[in-house]
Amino acid sequence: MPSLSDAISDAGRGARATVVILGTGGTIAGTSARAGDNVGYTAAQRSVQDLLAAVPALAAPGAPAIEAEQLAQLDSKDMDHATWLALAQRVQLVLARPEVAGVVITHGTDTLEETAWWLHSVLATPKPVVLTAAMRPATALAADGPQNLLDAVTVAATPGVQGVLAVLAGQVFGALGLRKAHTYRPDAFTAGDGGPIAVVEEGRLRPFRPWPVAAGRGAAALPADPQAWPWVEIVASHAGARGDGVRALVAAGVRGLVVAATGNGTVHRELEAALAQAQAAGVVVWRSTRCADGVLIGAVAEAAGAAAALSPWQARVALMLSLMG
Numbered sequence: 001m002p003s004l005s006d007a008i009s010d011a012g013r014g015a016r017a018t019v020v021i022l023g024t025g026g027t028i029a030g031t032s033a034r035a036g037d038n039v040g041y042t043a044a045q046r047s048v049q050d051l052l053a054a055v056p057a058l059a060a061p062g063a064p065a066i067e068a069e070q071l072a073q074l075d076s077k078d079m080d081h082a083t084w085l086a087l088a089q090r091v092q093l094v095l096a097r098p099e100v101a102g103v104v105i106t107h108g109t110d111t112l113e114e115t116a117w118w119l120h121s122v123l124a125t126p127k128p129v130v131l132t133a134a135m136r137p138a139t140a141l142a143a144d145g146p147q148n149l150l151d152a153v154t155v156a157a158t159p160g161v162q163g164v165l166a167v168l169a170g171q172v173f174g175a176l177g178l179r180k181a182h183t184y185r186p187d188a189f190t191a192g193d194g195g196p197i198a199v200v201e202e203g204r205l206r207p208f209r210p211w212p213v214a215a216g217r218g219a220a221a222l223p224a225d226p227q228a229w230p231w232v233e234i235v236a237s238h239a240g241a242r243g244d245g246v247r248a249l250v251a252a253g254v255r256g257l258v259v260a261a262t263g264n265g266t267v268h269r270e271l272e273a274a275l276a277q278a279q280a281a282g283v284v285v286w287r288s289t290r291c292a293d294g295v296l297i298g299a300v301a302e303a304a305g306a307a308a309a310l311s312p313w314q315a316r317v318a319l320m321l322s323l324m325g
């Protein structure tokens with residue numbers, strides 16, 4: 001695989017490759033009053049231009065041309081559909097420019113797997129869209145953001161790379177199966193049984209498997225008003241589960257429900273009864289597993305369809321898109 005500097009001259013079809021960085025906030029842009037404080041910080045404080053300034057290698061000769069835009073500035077726990085729509089539209093517009101080799105999105109870690117699945121499902125592009133983040137704020141003694149940003153740009157500028165990807169702690173993941181699996185460690189992400197698609201080592205990509213393909217409907221096909229997008233909620237099956245929550249959601253007008261089922265798609269009988277009533281009332285019910293690894297297997301998987309291999313959080317996105325028609 002070529003290195004970043006090898007990539008620069010040809011990724012832009014003869015011109016210097018351009019990578020567009022879209023900032024959305026997160027811990028990567030977070031600050032804390034004390035440098036040693038890795039958890040008592042405020043996310044989404046620094047601009048994307050400030051994040052770039054912390055990575056001198058991106059201004060060095062041989063680096064790709066960088067354009068940075070602040071698309072949003074939020075803690076990704078508060079990610080919303082309006083920002084998702086704006087992000088998908090902006091990425092699509094930027095990637096249509098021939099000199100742009102790829103896009104990097106700085107994001108929070110909390111909902112990164114959902115945004116990755118959203119973009120994977122919506123965008124149609126042969127160019128890479130690379131999400132990156134950090135587990136330590138920009139003020140930390142050992143901030144992981146600058147290296148992650150550099151690695152993400154490397155991936156976005158490397159010819160032949162495609163798909164919606166996440167780059168953290170030297171690992172490159174596809175959107176499918178992506179999960180934040182740890183609350184604190186810098187290598188917080190996993191991709192279940194599949195593992196990472198590649199690693200980035202000293203500016204060089206070492207791929208293990210083919211790149212994923214983003215073959216969605218395109219941002220232009222999304223309904224323009226996110227407030228009107230189908231309401232889909234997640235309900236979990238657990239010991240002592242009750243049907244009242246589902247009945248309340250149905251009464252409130254929910255259009256779809258994803259059940260975070262136990263094990264291989266099993267659901268508590270109380271919840272199951274309420275879900276059957278919800279289905280009879282026209283609510284679409286999908287099943288996925290609350291297990292951290294593995295997918296639904298056998299007849300349950302056939303019944304679950306697209307959700308069988310998705311986490312409940314990614315299945316919610318898939319069901320919402322499916323209900324958009």
Ligand code: ASP
Pocket residue numbers: 025026027028043074075076077107108109110111133134135136
């Ligand atoms: N709450 C932060 C966010 O998701 C956490 C992080 O970025 O690590 O924006």
